[in-house]
Amino acid sequence: MVRDGKVWIANADDGEALYLLPKMANRHGLIAGATGSGKTVTLKVLAESFSDMGVPVFLADVKGDLAGMINEGSGMEERIERFGLSGTGYEYKKYPVNFWDLFGEKGIQLRTTVTEMGPILLSRILGLNDLQSDILTIAFKIADDNGWLLFDTKDLKALLNELSEHNKDYAADYGKMSPVSISAILRSVVALETQGGDVFFGEPALNLTDWFTTDTNGRGMINILDSESLIHNGVLYSTFLLWMLSELFETLPEVGDLEKPKMVFFFDEAHLLFKDTSKALLDKIEQVVKLIRSKGVGVYFITQNPRDIPDGVLAQLGNKIQHALHAYTPADQKAVKAAAESFRENPDFKTFDVIMELGTGEAVVSFLDEGGIPTIARRAFILPPQSKIGTIDDSSRDNTIKGSLLYSKYAKAVDSDSAYEMLLRKGVLDAEEAAKAKAEAEAAKAKAKEEAAAAKAAEREAAAEARKEEREKQQAANAKKRAAKSVASSVSGTVGREVGKSVGAGFGKFGKTLGGNLGASLGRGIIGTLFKL
Numbered sequence: 001m002v003r004d005g006k007v008w009i010a011n012a013d014d015g016e017a018l019y020l021l022p023k024m025a026n027r028h029g030l031i032a033g034a035t036g037s038g039k040t041v042t043l044k045v046l047a048e049s050f051s052d053m054g055v056p057v058f059l060a061d062v063k064g065d066l067a068g069m070i071n072e073g074s075g076m077e078e079r080i081e082r083f084g085l086s087g088t089g090y091e092y093k094k095y096p097v098n099f100w101d102l103f104g105e106k107g108i109q110l111r112t113t114v115t116e117m118g119p120i121l122l123s124r125i126l127g128l129n130d131l132q133s134d135i136l137t138i139a140f141k142i143a144d145d146n147g148w149l150l151f152d153t154k155d156l157k158a159l160l161n162e163l164s165e166h167n168k169d170y171a172a173d174y175g176k177m178s179p180v181s182i183s184a185i186l187r188s189v190v191a192l193e194t195q196g197g198d199v200f201f202g203e204p205a206l207n208l209t210d211w212f213t214t215d216t217n218g219r220g221m222i223n224i225l226d227s228e229s230l231i232h233n234g235v236l237y238s239t240f241l242l243w244m245l246s247e248l249f250e251t252l253p254e255v256g257d258l259e260k261p262k263m264v265f266f267f268d269e270a271h272l273l274f275k276d277t278s279k280a281l282l283d284k285i286e287q288v289v290k291l292i293r294s295k296g297v298g299v300y301f302i303t304q305n306p307r308d309i310p311d312g313v314l315a316q317l318g319n320k321i322q323h324a325l326h327a328y329t330p331a332d333q334k335a336v337k338a339a340a341e342s343f344r345e346n347p348d349f350k351t352f353d354v355i356m357e358l359g360t361g362e363a364v365v366s367f368l369d370e371g372g373i374p375t376i377a378r379r380a381f382i383l384p385p386q387s388k389i390g391t392i393d394d395s396s397r398d399n400t401i402k403g404s405l406l407y408s409k410y411a412k413a414v415d416s417d418s419a420y421e422m423l424l425r426k427g428v429l430d431a432e433e434a435a436k437a438k439a440e441a442e443a444a445k446a447k448a449k450e451e452a453a454a455a456k457a458a459e460r461e462a463a464a465e466a467r468k469e470e471r472e473k474q475q476a477a478n479a480k481k482r483a484a485k486s487v488a489s490s491v492s493g494t495v496g497r498e499v500g501k502s503v504g505a506g507f508g509k510f511g512k513t514l515g516g517n518l519g520a521s522l523g524r525g526i527i528g529t530l531f532k533l
Contacts, residue, residue: 001383023259034323041385057265060225061226100223101230102240116247151203245265249291263297285313
């Protein structure tokens, strides 16, 4: 709860009130402890306090027991008396809540677009290797260069199919992309769709500024992401949270140190954010956590053991609340020792021993003081929450969801003109152009065939005409020869007969006849030979 402008979180074992200073709340924090040690109650107390200060809050509800914040608390009388809260302003009350759900089942539909997620985080969701991640990055570049908007998974599938079918067309400008690798990415996208990715990616996409709101009483809105189903897909859950951090970092202006944060995020099951995370992405997370402080945003990680958080990130968490840990194995003892050594030593006790002795609702705490220096470790009892602990019925949840001003904005999905439609039109145009080109090619082929046939026919006709002329010439020559031969035969016969008659005149009648016939034959032979020559 809030007292004297400060967040009153716990009382030390000597009764001293322990406060988290609002202007140090954006230096981030850690809530750690074993299951059942009281982390959820601590989270609720912090979230309620920030809301009372007018600071919007986001928190992930992994177990479903944070939904009760819409109702007034009860049954805390013993703890109220123990803390001496009567007359301090403590009262049971409900808080302004918006429920959100990536699947749209237990909250307002929460979406983002494929483009906003980006290739790096999307590669993590899809479980791609380095080569496939590079191809996906190139695919985003091609989409950007061509103005193909990537809103949902069908846009991404259309893009991948385009690259697979026409990869040679893009090779010169973007390098070769193996169709086998593209197919592997496509299969991963389809698998993501079966896990709810087809619902999560789309429009209208979440505008994070819608979370920076207060109710009519000036209390910060508490945005609860239902994560009971989502937590079963740890990669999608953690990547979404990383996306939110990145979006905030990229969109919010620099504001420096404020009297109180603009917004506070609580990430439950924080170890999932860092599990199987590449070095490049881990460096990105560390950078965002380090620099988002200047945007006025505080980030609080909730996990079982501080060693779940990378050292580079853990070093940025100035406000620490450590609930009980148990050491049953040497590895557990090492983890408890590491947790204890992250606190400034208190000369009155050994932090290592106290962490293992803590009961439910107790914690070792250390907050940043006015100068930003961590205070020494204090053993403390966490205050009770003012709202109800536990879940709610479906009717209450549904009424809260539909009563939100943001419900109408995000409830109905919008299918805008994007890469799927653009590539569909491109495919139609390509098909029309291909059909036109094919028709033109076939027409040209037919024309060429007709021309070739005509040329061949003309060639045959010319050849026939030439053969006709040759026959006519030959026939004329033959006729001329026959005529000459006939003339020669006639002349030679006549001449021969006359010569024979003259020669054979002296031989009498017989000799005349014989001489005439012989002379005619001889004459024809001589004259014929001369004509041949």
